[in-house]
Amino acid sequence: MPELPEVEITLRGIAPHLQGRCVSRVIVRNARLRWPIPPELPERLRGQTVHTLQRRAKYLLIGFAQGTLVLHLGMSGSLRILPHGTAPEKHDHFDLLLDHGELLRLRDPRRFGAVLWHTGDIAEHPLLANLGPEPLGKAFDADYLHQNTRNRKTAIKQALMDNHLVVGVGNIYANESLFRAGIRPQLAAHKLTRARSATLVRTVREVLRAAIRQGGSSLRDFVHSDGSSGYFQQHYFVYGRAGEPCRRCGTPIKRITQGQRASFYCPHCQS
The missing domain is CATH 3.20.190.10 (MutM-like, N-terminal)
Known part of the structure; x- marks a missing residue:
């Protein structure tokens, strides 16, 4: 998608x-x-x-x-x-x-x-009225993320993909952001500390901005308005790399299922 x-x-x-x-x-x-x-x-x-x-x-x-x-x-x-x-x-x-x-x-x-x-x-509009803040906007900061995960027992990766918390962070970029933040996707959202909230906000922004610079990811049916493709997928650390060595430490990347979506993480680099 x-x-x-x-x-x-x-x-x-x-x-x-x-x-x-x-x-x-x-x-x-x-x-x-x-x-x-x-x-x-x-x-x-x-x-x-x-x-x-x-x-x-x-x-x-x-x-x-x-x-x-x-x-x-x-x-x-x-x-x-x-x-x-x-x-x-x-x-x-x-x-x-x-x-x-x-x-x-x-x-x-x-x-x-x-x-x-x-x-x-x-x-x-009913589709827009209850959406959370934009991940690249000022409203999405460490204080906001920390405060709005206090009562969430769902996993942090699923919380990131909830458009009521923050919009637009889909499966690919949630996986990549959590890797860069050193946070396992299974971590309960309410256990996210203030410091880790700040790190995660920063990595979400870094990943999204890098993906935009590199033309996004070439998905099966998606092309740009001029017919060209993106190449961010060449820089994935974890997404779609189950069993392959981590680009940082060499540990095999693991794949699990969360909310009927595939999650990928490095068991050494993420905790």
């Missing part, structure tokens, strides 16, 4: 092509995504100008005068910038045609993504 770095890179890729542009047409080939694409969307968007583009958690928000287009890539989605007239393929479900001859195309083989419309304050 595309995680925060991949979504941020997607935003940065599409923004120069959409900012200030007018929508000339909307094409919906398959409205049956995770939630149905609103049938009135093509009419609502025709003739509207893109005013803002931003990311909240893993949602892409395209702001217009009359509302906000909410996009989510789901498990297999990607957005591409293409010329008008580019023939669609099997899993190309949604096109936003722009007035300068380009289009924004959603490809989503598994159809777990979303294309939604919201009028009013976007922060009050």
Whole structure:
């Protein structure tokens, strides 16, 4: 599943092509995504100008005068910038045609993504209203993490992946952040000390920023808006490396299952 770095890179890729542009047409080939694409969307968007583009958690928000287009890539989605007239393929479900001859195309083989419309304050949308702070923002700091894990008996890795605690830290980057912090994924969240909270906040930010710099991870169905791939996966310390030697100490990396997701850690470097 595309995680925060991949979504941020997607935003940065599409923004120069959409900012200030007018929508000339909307094409919906398959409205049956995770939630149905609103049938009135093509009419609502025709003739509207893109005013803002931003990311909240893993949602892409395209702001217009009359509302906000909410996009989510789901498990297999990607957005591409293409010329008008580019023939669609099997899993190309949604096109936003722009007035300068380009289009924004959603490809989503598994159809777990979303294309939604919201009028009013976007922060009050049901999918966004109860989200935690951004991991790269000032609100996510050591005091916040320590205070908000005091009553959590769940494992710290699962807590990191809870969007009510902090948004966008998915499975790959939670594993990598915990390794860099020297914390085992099984540690109960309420046992996280103030000092270790500070370390974990720092490593979460380091990992996410490094992933963004390196173009994110090349996931099975994910590519950037220009069709290119990222290469952060070449720098994984633990994720997907079960049985391989730790890059720091040589101890074989272990794999366990937590909440139906794979967790990877070094039993020597993490405690």
